[in-house]
Amino acid sequence: xxxxxxxxxxxxxxxxxxxxxxxxxxxxxxxxxxxxxxxxxxxxxxxxxxxxxxxxxxxxxxxxxxxxxxxxxxxxxxxxxxxxxxxxxxxxxxxxxxxxxxxxxxxxxxxxxxxxxxxxxxxxxxxxxxxxxxxxxxxxxxxxxxxxxxxxxxxxxxxxxxxxxxxxxxxxxxxxxxxxxxxxxxxxxxxxxxxxxxxx
Numbered sequence: 001x002x003x004x005x006x007x008x009x010x011x012x013x014x015x016x017x018x019x020x021x022x023x024x025x026x027x028x029x030x031x032x033x034x035x036x037x038x039x040x041x042x043x044x045x046x047x048x049x050x051x052x053x054x055x056x057x058x059x060x061x062x063x064x065x066x067x068x069x070x071x072x073x074x075x076x077x078x079x080x081x082x083x084x085x086x087x088x089x090x091x092x093x094x095x096x097x098x099x100x101x102x103x104x105x106x107x108x109x110x111x112x113x114x115x116x117x118x119x120x121x122x123x124x125x126x127x128x129x130x131x132x133x134x135x136x137x138x139x140x141x142x143x144x145x146x147x148x149x150x151x152x153x154x155x156x157x158x159x160x161x162x163x164x165x166x167x168x169x170x171x172x173x174x175x176x177x178x179x180x181x182x183x184x185x186x187x188x189x190x191x192x193x194x195x196x197x198x199x200x
Contacts, residue, residue: 005033019066044081059089068094079117
């Protein structure tokens with residue numbers, strides 16, 4: 001069994017030495033400390049240090065952190081990280097929070113963490129749904145704005161004329177503010193409409 005440390009600070013101006021010192025005390029070797037300097041906007045698995053830790057950790061290892069919140073940017077992210085590690089058979093210990101899943105109190109703390117994370121998920125969902133409902137009441141429309149078929153037909157004619165004069169599909173599409181894929185999509189839709197109208 002190995003003790004692996006993990007530290008995270010938000011900016012290069014912050015010093016992770018306090019966290020490292022706290023990890024070395026319980027027996028973590030400095031060579032086994034994985035670190036990240038990154039903002040809280042990135043999830044744990046997007047951080048290079050955490051990625052290396054997840055690849056390096058093996059069944060039976062224990063990851064030691066100064067505080068449990070170092071493992072993620074939110075309760076949900078922390079819990080996702082804890083679950084990822086536990087799926088690999090890796091244990092988690094948090095020094096400041098006294099979270100150790102080998103003890104009954106540690107398991108209780110992780111259970112509470114899971115409950116709080118689920119509560120946070122529900123709050124986020126409620127806020128999003130409330131925001132959508134309020135926006136709909138004020139007339140906000142969601143999804144792509146409707147496109148005038150006459151405008152599409154006009155742009156298509158301009159693009160096809162440019163193609164007839166020797167321009168590439170990409171250049172012709174750019175002429176009317178489309179990508180090449182959009183041009184092809186509208187051309188295919190026009191051919192389909194023509195074929196349907198001929199059959200009627």
